[in-house]
Amino acid sequence: MPHPRFDPLAGVRAADAPPVDVFVSGTVFLDIIFTGLARTPQPGTEEWADGMASCPGGIANLAIAARRLGLRTALASAFSDDDYGDFCWRTMESGEHIDLTHSRRFHDWHSPVTVSMSVERDRTMVTHGHPPPISPAEFIGCPPRSAAVLIDLAEHVDGELPTWVRQARSQGSLLFADVGWDATQRWDPGVLDRLDSVHAFFPNAAEAMAYTRTATAQDALYAIADRVPLAVVTRGSEGALAIDATSAEEAAVPALRVDALDPTGAGDVFGAALTLGTLAHWPLRDRLSFASLCSALAIQQFGGSLAAPGWGDIADWWRVARARREGTAYESSVARRYAFLDAIVPTLPESACRRATATIARRADVEGLG
Numbered sequence: 334m335p336h337p338r339f340d341p342l343a344g345v346r347a348a349d350a351p352p353v354d355v356f357v358s359g360t361v362f363l364d365i366i367f368t369g370l371a372r373t374p375q376p377g378t379e380e381w382a383d384g385m386a387s388c389p390g391g392i393a394n395l396a397i398a399a400r401r402l403g404l405r406t407a408l409a410s411a412f413s414d415d416d417y418g419d420f421c422w423r424t425m426e427s428g429e430h431i432d433l434t435h436s437r438r439f440h441d442w443h444s445p446v447t448v449s450m451s452v453e454r455d456r457t458m459v460t461h462g463h464p465p466p467i468s469p470a471e472f473i474g475c476p477p478r479s480a481a482v483l484i485d486l487a488e489h490v491d492g493e494l495p496t497w498v499r500q501a502r503s504q505g506s507l508l509f510a511d512v513g514w515d516a517t518q519r520w521d522p523g524v525l526d527r528l529d530s531v532h533a534f535f536p537n538a539a540e541a542m543a544y545t546r547t548a549t550a551q552d553a554l555y556a557i558a559d560r561v562p563l564a565v566v567t568r569g570s571e572g573a574l575a576i577d578a579t580s581a582e583e584a585a586v587p588a589l590r591v592d593a594l595d596p597t598g599a600g601d602v603f604g605a606a607l608t609l610g611t612l613a614h615w616p617l618r619d620r621l622s623f624a625s626l627c628s629a630l631a632i633q634q635f636g637g638s639l640a641a642p643g644w645g646d647i648a649d650w651w652r653v654a655r656a657r658r659e660g661t662a663y664e665s666s667v668a669r670r671y672a673f674l675d676a677i678v679p680t681l682p683e684s685a686c687r688r689a690t691a692t693i694a695r696r697a698d699v700e701g702l703g
C-alpha cells in the first residue's frame with residue numbers, strides 16, 4: 334500500500350505495528366446520486382436534476398473516510414468484473430489508495446447499484462443487487478493483522494460475530510462497532526451480547542436507546558459503558574457523549590453549527606475519525622471533537638464517499654476557525670475546543686488530501702465538488 338501523504342499515526346506506530354490500520358468488510362454499491370431535484374419524481378413523469386455524481390457507496394463510504402484521514406485501510410469486498418465493478422475498484426485502489434488485496438472479483442455476478450435522489454434534505458433510494466457468489470466472510474480466511482477492525486454489530490452468523498472478526502480480535506485488533514436502524518423495530522437486545530469482545534461501540538441516540546431499553550441518550554451511554562471499554566452515543570445536531578473506561582474519561586461535545594445539506598453517512602465519517610483518534614491515543618474530548626468536525630465537514634456536501642474530508646479540508650477549516658477566535662462567543666468556543674489541531678495542522682504537507690481532488694472532480698458534477 335503506498336504511504337499516505339500524511340500519516341497521523343507516525344508518532345505512535347511501533348516497529349512491529351500491524352501493516353494495516355483499519356480493516357473493513359462489506360458490500361460496495363455503485364452509487365448514482367441525483368441532487369437539486371425540485372420534487373420527488375411522480376409516476377409517469379421525468380424530472381431533470383441539477384447535479385449528479387457517481388461513486389462507490391455502501392462499505393466504500395467507511396473505507397474512504399478512514400483512508401482520507403490517512404489511515405492505512407484495507408477492504409474485503411466482492412466486486413463484479415463488469416464496468417461498474419471496474420469503476421469502483423479503480424476509484425478505490427488507484428484514486429483513494431485502499432488496499433484491495435483481500436477483495437475478490439466475480440465473473441457471473443453484477444455490481445449492486447443504488448440510485449439516490451436528494452429532494453430538499455431527504456433522500457429517496459432505489460437499490461438492485463444479488464448476494465455475491467461467495468460472501469467476504471467466507472473468502473477472507475485469516476484477516477490481515479490490523480490495529481482496528483470496523484464492524485456492523487447487526488451483521489452476524491448464527492447470532493455470533495463472523496469467524497474472521499473473532500480471529501482479528503485474537504490477533505490483537507481493536508473492534509469498533511456501529512449498528513444501523515432496525516427496520517423490523519424489534520431491537521433485539523441479544524445484539525448487545527455480541528459486544529463481548531468489542532472495544533468501542535458508537536450507535537446514534539435512537540439506536541442506543543432502543544437496544545438498551547433506556548429513555549435518554551445519557552442512560553443509553555451508561556448502559557453501553559457497562560459492556561465496552563469505549564462507549565459513544567452520537568446525537569446528530571446535538572453532538573456526542575462518551576465514556577472511556579481505559580482512561581477513566583467522560584466527555585460530551587456539542588456539534589458544530591453547520592448547514593446539513595446531506596446528513597447521510599455522518600455516522601461512517603464519525604466512526605473513522607473516532608478510530609483514528611483512539612489509535613493515536615488522543616484525549617477523549619479531542620477524539621469526539623475531531624469526529625464531530627469530520628462529520629460536520631462531510632454533511633455540508635452531497636454524496637457519501639465523495640463528501641468524506643481529508644486532512645487538507647481539516648487544515649482549511651482550522652485556519653479559518655482559528656482566525657475567528659476573537660469573534661463571537663460561539664467562534665471563540667470553537668477555537669478553544671479545537672486548539673489541539675495547532676499541534677497537527679502546521680505539520681501537514683501542502684499536498685494533504687482534499688476531497689475535491691482531480692480524481693474525484695473528473696467523475697463528479699455536484700455543486701462544490703466538480
Ligand SMILES: Nc1ncnc2c1ncn2[C@@H]1O[C@H](COP(=O)(O)OP(=O)(O)OP(=O)(O)O)[C@@H](O)[C@H]1O
Binds near residue numbers: 632
Ligand atoms: N445536523 C448536524 N449538524 C452538525 N453535526 C451533525 C449533524 N448531524 C450529524 N452531525 C455530526 O455527526 C455525528 C453523527 O451523526 P448522527 O448522530 O446523526 O449519526 P447517525 O445517525 O449514525 O448517522 P448515519 O445517518 O450516517 O447513520 C454527530 O455526533 C455530529 O457530530
Ligand SMILES: [Mg+2]
Binds near residue numbers: 512601
Ligand atoms: Mg449510524
